């Protein structure tokens with residue numbers, strides 16, 4: 001079957017909620033760069049059916065940074081990491097609530113409260129519950145997601161009771177590869193936490209990190225495993241190879257491949273909120289707007305330990321591409337130009353300054 005026929009099949013299946021075959025998902029990842037626009041067009045039909053042209057903005061608050069005893073090879077907060085990240089223990093509740101408020105003012109409809117570490121103690125749950133309660137009181141319509149590592153008995157229920165809407169815990173990569181990216185906990189530990197969150201009534205959020213040296217098959221495996229877990233949202237991270245971590249030299253991704261990964265995830269989890277997450281700026285570069293045709297959600301602002309694109313540039317990118325920010329929906333096209341944006345030339349010919357070349 002030729003690629004267009006396979007894409008057509010994938011779209012039809014996704015629109016009726018059917019699972020693609022392993023080979024169909026693999027074909028998306030292995031399609032040629034020259035066929036990229038066909039892949040995007042097919043996956044966009046699925047995205048548009050479930051989410052229109054809305055983009056949900058999420059905002060990260062790193063409650064506790066670095067100093068983690070775990071050894072996740074991709075993470076700048078791991079034990080022994082030489083990356084010069086900010087390291088601090090729990091933010092004061094008022095500070096966390098104020099940071100969340102800044103993200104909400106910027107347009108975020110979900111706040112993700114994240115803390116480094118293997119998993120929370122019961123005292124940590126108390127602290128985070130307090131922050132969740134304060135955010136929900138001030139912004140009842142905003143979703144709060146917690147991301148605190150592996151959960152033990154009763155902790156998910158306590159977060160839910162405090163008002164948390166969701167819990168994030170990524171599968172990251174295929175189960176078979178897990179020992180090559182972490183030795184201090186297992187893939188099964190991660191699956192267990194996603195299930196605990198789900199059982200407690202928290203909306204499960206679980207995704208991947210691509211670019212860690214995995215094969216195409218591994219990405220299909222983890223996407224299909226995620227589908228089985230029925231997450232409501234699927235963050236797709238592209239590895240940020242932090243110098244000072246074991247994966248600090250893994251620059252394996254091209255913008256085209258990143259877009260194919262997003263399309264494959266969209267076909268496998270058609271009605272899930274697919275979130276364009278860490279690494280989009282460095283791996284997609286000027287191709288970022290194309291990702292909006294596949295993902296329906298992005299992070300606004302900075303990541304946990306690295307800076308993201310300026311938030312006003314994200315909003316401009318969304319408007320220029322003809323998408324709308326969720327919660328600020330408008331059917332009116334947004335004009336992004338204007339006289340104040342025209343910079344009159346003051347360099348090159350007719351001046352003493354060098355040209356823009």
Ligand code: SF4
Pocket residue numbers: 068069070071072075076077078079115116117118149
């Ligand atoms: S991913 Fe989480 S558990 Fe792993 S090293 Fe980083 S902060 Fe620790």
